[in-house]
Amino acid sequence: MILKNITKIYNQGKSNEVQALKDISVNFQKGKFTAIMGRSGSGKTTLINVLGLMDKPTQGTYKIEETDVFNLSETEQGLFRNGHIGFVFQSYYLENKLTALENVMLPTLINDDIKKEERSKKAIILLDKLGLKGRMNHYPNELSGGECQRVAIARALINDPEIIIADEPTGNLDSKTEIEIFEMLKSISKEDRYVIIVSHNETIKKYADKVLYLNDGVLSDDIK
Amino acid sequence: MISNKDAFILAKKNNKKKRIRHIILTSVITIMLFMIILPFSYHKSSSNELENLLKHEYQTRVVSILQPNEEQLERVKKFAKETDYVVKFLEEDVPLYEMNILNLPKLPTNVLITTKSAIPYNSPEGKIIIDGRSIKNEDEIICSKRMFFEQNMSDINDSFEMKDYIGTTLKVRFRKHKAEGFVNDFVEREYKLVGTFNSEITRSSQTCYIKESEFDRQIPEIIESWDKSWGSGLYLKSYFDIEKASEALAGISRATSSHDLEFDKKLLAIITIEAGIIMFINVIIFIIYLKNYIKDNYKTMTLYKALGFTKKETQKVILFQILQSFILALAIVLVVTFIGAVILRIYYYYTAKAYITNVVKIDLVAITIFLALLLTIILYLIKRHTKIIDKFTVKELIKE
Ligand SMILES: Nc1ncnc2c1ncn2[C@@H]1O[C@H](COP(=O)(O)OP(=O)(O)OP(=O)(O)O)[C@@H](O)[C@H]1O
Ligand SMILES: [Mg+2]
Numbered sequence: 286m287i288l289k290n291i292t293k294i295y296n297q298g299k300s301n302e303v304q305a306l307k308d309i310s311v312n313f314q315k316g317k318f319t320a321i322m323g324r325s326g327s328g329k330t331t332l333i334n335v336l337g338l339m340d341k342p343t344q345g346t347y348k349i350e351e352t353d354v355f356n357l358s359e360t361e362q363g364l365f366r367n368g369h370i371g372f373v374f375q376s377y378y379l380e381n382k383l384t385a386l387e388n389v390m391l392p393t394l395i396n397d398d399i400k401k402e403e404r405s406k407k408a409i410i411l412l413d414k415l416g417l418k419g420r421m422n423h424y425p426n427e428l429s430g431g432e433c434q435r436v437a438i439a440r441a442l443i444n445d446p447e448i449i450i451a452d453e454p455t456g457n458l459d460s461k462t463e464i465e466i467f468e469m470l471k472s473i474s475k476e477d478r479y480v481i482i483v484s485h486n487e488t489i490k491k492y493a494d495k496v497l498y499l500n501d502g503v504l505s506d507d508i509k
Numbered sequence: 510m511i512s513n514k515d516a517f518i519l520a521k522k523n524n525k526k527k528r529i530r531h532i533i534l535t536s537v538i539t540i541m542l543f544m545i546i547l548p549f550s551y552h553k554s555s556s557n558e559l560e561n562l563l564k565h566e567y568q569t570r571v572v573s574i575l576q577p578n579e580e581q582l583e584r585v586k587k588f589a590k591e592t593d594y595v596v597k598f599l600e601e602d603v604p605l606y607e608m609n610i611l612n613l614p615k616l617p618t619n620v621l622i623t624t625k626s627a628i629p630y631n632s633p634e635g636k637i638i639i640d641g642r643s644i645k646n647e648d649e650i651i652c653s654k655r656m657f658f659e660q661n662m663s664d665i666n667d668s669f670e671m672k673d674y675i676g677t678t679l680k681v682r683f684r685k686h687k688a689e690g691f692v693n694d695f696v697e698r699e700y701k702l703v704g705t706f707n708s709e710i711t712r713s714s715q716t717c718y719i720k721e722s723e724f725d726r727q728i729p730e731i732i733e734s735w736d737k738s739w740g741s742g743l744y745l746k747s748y749f750d751i752e753k754a755s756e757a758l759a760g761i762s763r764a765t766s767s768h769d770l771e772f773d774k775k776l777l778a779i780i781t782i783e784a785g786i787i788m789f790i791n792v793i794i795f796i797i798y799l800k801n802y803i804k805d806n807y808k809t810m811t812l813y814k815a816l817g818f819t820k821k822e823t824q825k826v827i828l829f830q831i832l833q834s835f836i837l838a839l840a841i842v843l844v845v846t847f848i849g850a851v852i853l854r855i856y857y858y859y860t861a862k863a864y865i866t867n868v869v870k871i872d873l874v875a876i877t878i879f880l881a882l883l884l885t886i887i888l889y890l891i892k893r894h895t896k897i898i899d900k901f902t903v904k905e906l907i908k909e
Binding site for chain 2: 333340359363364367368370372376380383391394395396440444452
């Protein structure tokens with residue numbers, strides 16, 4: 286994953302112009318757990334949006350394994366997200382009306398590479414692996430925060446993406462569960478994936494292979 | 510691409526819990542919208558009846574003058590000359606004679622026999638709508654399309670279709686009238702029924718016609734002595750002139766019609782205007798409701814986007830969500846409308862308007878247009894309010 290000269294300016298040309306990302310060039314490595322840390326308002330979520338193809342930067346190029354992803358059409362980007370990128374969010378964003386199993390299966394509905402019969406099989410194996418065997422048919426409001434986040438991780442993994450992006454995945458969890466989640470993400474990165482986690486939690490440093498710092502839209506190796 | 514089946518199931522699950530509220534709301538709105546179909550449908554069937562009344566039922570436009578004296582007759586003549594809505598004045602009202610038809614499954618009540626020439630006109634164009642054909646020979650007869658067999662000729666259940674007997678030979682019987690009045694002596698004749706005409710609405714009589722020459726041949730034998738005058742009649746341009754004519758000739762006239770069309774027309778106008786207003790308000794409520802419903806789903810749409818759903822796929826799920834509630838609501842609405850129609854029908858029975866058969870005909874064209882309109886609104890709103898998906902980022906999820 287190569288980002289080159291990424292700049293994101295909100296409300297360009299207006300009085301409330303904000304330069305959220307400033308000329309960011311970075312190379313993420315496969316099989317590595319990368320942590321991005323920074324103060325509130327430093328541009329972390331903005332960067333996540335760019336990395337996850339949810340938003341286009343004002344400037345810059347982004348290559349994932351030789352694909353220039355910004356050149357893809359809206360539909361192609363959707364397909365790409367579905368097959369190659371898994372999101373994990375701070376507040377899990379599970380669908381309340383779907384069970385844990387159904388939530389995990391959601392991304393497979395639009396994935397033609399997974400056969401219909403295999404969807405639930407795959408989801409069950411994943412949930413099992415993440416220690417949610419007895420919770421498959423529970424609804425999100427019947428699950429603890431940690432369980433919810435594990436369901437969300439399973440959902441991010443179901444299509445076997447090479448990229449996992451998480452925005453404050455442990456923001457809503459206690460320190461014990463936090464460690465569990467970080468360990469889980471760490472082991473996921475070992476399966477030859479890019480794992481990029483945004484957090485301002487110091488604990489993450491223990492698990493990350495690499496820590497990057499965002500300061501007012503500038504990415505660097507240290508805190509300023 | 511998400512399959513229709515998956516999108517349908519997903520939509521069904523997304524509708525869970527919210528469903529009842531959703532259905533109730535959609536139903537209420539749709540019922541109100543559906544109400545506009547009733548007046549349209551009523552309008553349709555009613556204007557058919559109206560047309561029949563005005564075109565083919567001369568009796569509803571007659572003011573009778575009963576046994577007038579010289580002076581009264583002069584007055585009526587003058588009135589007929591000076592008033593532009595009087596089509597014709599008949600000094601001698603046409604002879605009618607009562608008869609029985611013996612070989613029908615039920616004996617119809619008060620059948621009058623008369624001649625074709627007895628009808629001064631049946632419509633402004635002088636046409637009469639006849640199923641079958643008109644009389645050509647002296648042994649032929651045409652009768653009212655519907656015959657009642659009970660004294661009160663208002664219940665459609667107490668009637669049968671005379672039309673079904675076209676081609677059969679009717680055995681008819683006349684009671685003789687002598688100087689001392691009706692006697693227990695009868696004349697029987699046979700006529701072939703060759704046609705029926707529409708007189709469902711003139712329930713005041715059920716009539717059969719024979720050829721004038723035949724009538725003239727039979728009458729002297731049947732009526733040996735008859736000193737009564739039949740009275741005279743004024744034939745008016747339209748039903749709505751009856752009141753005016755009756756007023757002008759107060760004391761000597763009698764209107765023969767009983768069906769209050771004026772009332773129907775006013776009611777119809779009121780219903781239509783009210784329905785128009787209700788419809789307008791409801792279309793707006795419907796649009797606002799749908800818009801909010803789609804906006805309520807913005808978070809889900811963002812999540813779908815993050816998971817890789819294309820805009821089309823998300824739209825499909827939302828469309829299915831709306832359609833599922835909508836179709837269920839429509840089912841409820843159809844039941845309610847059906848019950849409404851039945852109630853209206855019962856109302857018409859009890860207000861003695863039962864001779865108007867299909868009072869509330871559901872107008873298929875109106876329904877189709879209505880459903881197409883709603884579907885267009887739904888599709889348009891989905892398209893319009895999901896455009897923003899392109900702009901959704903992870904931030905949309907974080908917003909509370
Ligand atoms: N849609 C937007 N329009 C305008 N400005 C925005 C928008 N989104 C973010 N910003 C601004 O860009 C900057 C970076 O925001 P961002 O959400 O990326 O920060 P963050 O590091 O994720 O903060 P936090 O830790 O609080 O989540 C902030 O100054 C913010 O106000
Ligand atoms: Mg943030």
